[in-house]
Amino acid sequence: MPSAGKSRISLVVLSYNRAQRLLETLAHATALPEKPPVIVVDNGSRDGSAELVTSRFPEVEVIALRRNYGAAARNVGVRHARTPFVAFSDDDTYWLPGSLERARELLESYPRIGVLNARVLVGPEQLEDKTCRRMAESPLPTQGLPGPALTGFLAGATVFRRCAFLRAGGYEPRFFIGAVEGLLALDVMTLGFAIVYAPALVVRHFPANLDRGARGTLVARNDLWTAWLRRAPRVAAQQTLAFTANAASTARPLHAVFDALRGLPWALRNRRVVPRRVEALCKLVDDRLERDAAAEYSRILRDAERANRARSSIR
Secondary structure (H helix, E strand, O other), rough: OOHHHHHHEEEEEEEEOOOOHHHHHHHHHHHHOOOEEEEEEOOOOOOOOOHHHHHHHOOOOOOOOOOOOHHHHHHHHHHHHHOOOOEEEEEEEEOOOHHHHHHHEEEOOOOEEEEEEEEEOOOOOOOOOOOHHHOOOOOOOOOOOOOOOOOOHHHEEEEEEHHHHHHHHOOOOOOOOOOOOOOOOHHHHHHHEEHHHHHEEEEEOOOOOHHHHOOOOOHHHHHHHHHHHHHHHHHHHHHHHHHHHOOOOOEEEOHHHHHHHOOOHHHHHHHOOOOOHHHHHHHHHHHHHHHHHHHHHHHHHHHHHHHHHHHHHHH
């Protein structure tokens, strides 16, 4: 195990207005046997988070931002890091002992890997995150890699090769939150790096209560912007039609459409379509998701039909 002074992985923790949860997360982070340098990026909290961390954990570097930059605040932490690898945590997630050491070993053994995504266990019940199940069943080729290849990742459960993160430009500030990983994942892949699911790395997640409606709108908008910025014309057109159709079901449909369209000129100015090899990988994943959605829809219809037959027989 590397000593604290020779650690090759830093841990960047992003936080916003959750002081108590942040302190609990840092208690785990500072007790890790890997002894990573810990950098807290406080996203303009107003609950005294930065001051509390400084007083309780003097060994932790605190970067107190003046306002909330969303996911892009992680960029600040990466720029401050001085190690070749950077792990990420939110204030409601923490890494289990040994995970960062295993991440270091993988990144040193496989120079092609740019991002490792950990297995995420949710809540006190430690239920496996459904996204991780899909990652484990990735349809992408895995030759020369220690695990399933991916076209995306979970922001708060990753370890990055720092140079890959910086060369790809980090998180896009315009996205703020919600589906912020997609654009960065495409840019990392365009650089020739692989994204790999590594279930031997484990993160615990204790999600807070969020406004799912507002976040869902941001997710849809950011997915659309990602398509406009990087995906093939066919995919961008499909995403646009899907977004328009789904916007009608939101609480503020006109606001959702206007918010997305407001970014169109910016997206067109910055559009850089991914190479064919990256688009081909994305298509494999898109096709799998479509098949899974169709199978789930068929299952729902079968269940409804069985329920109707059961009610009819009772009558």
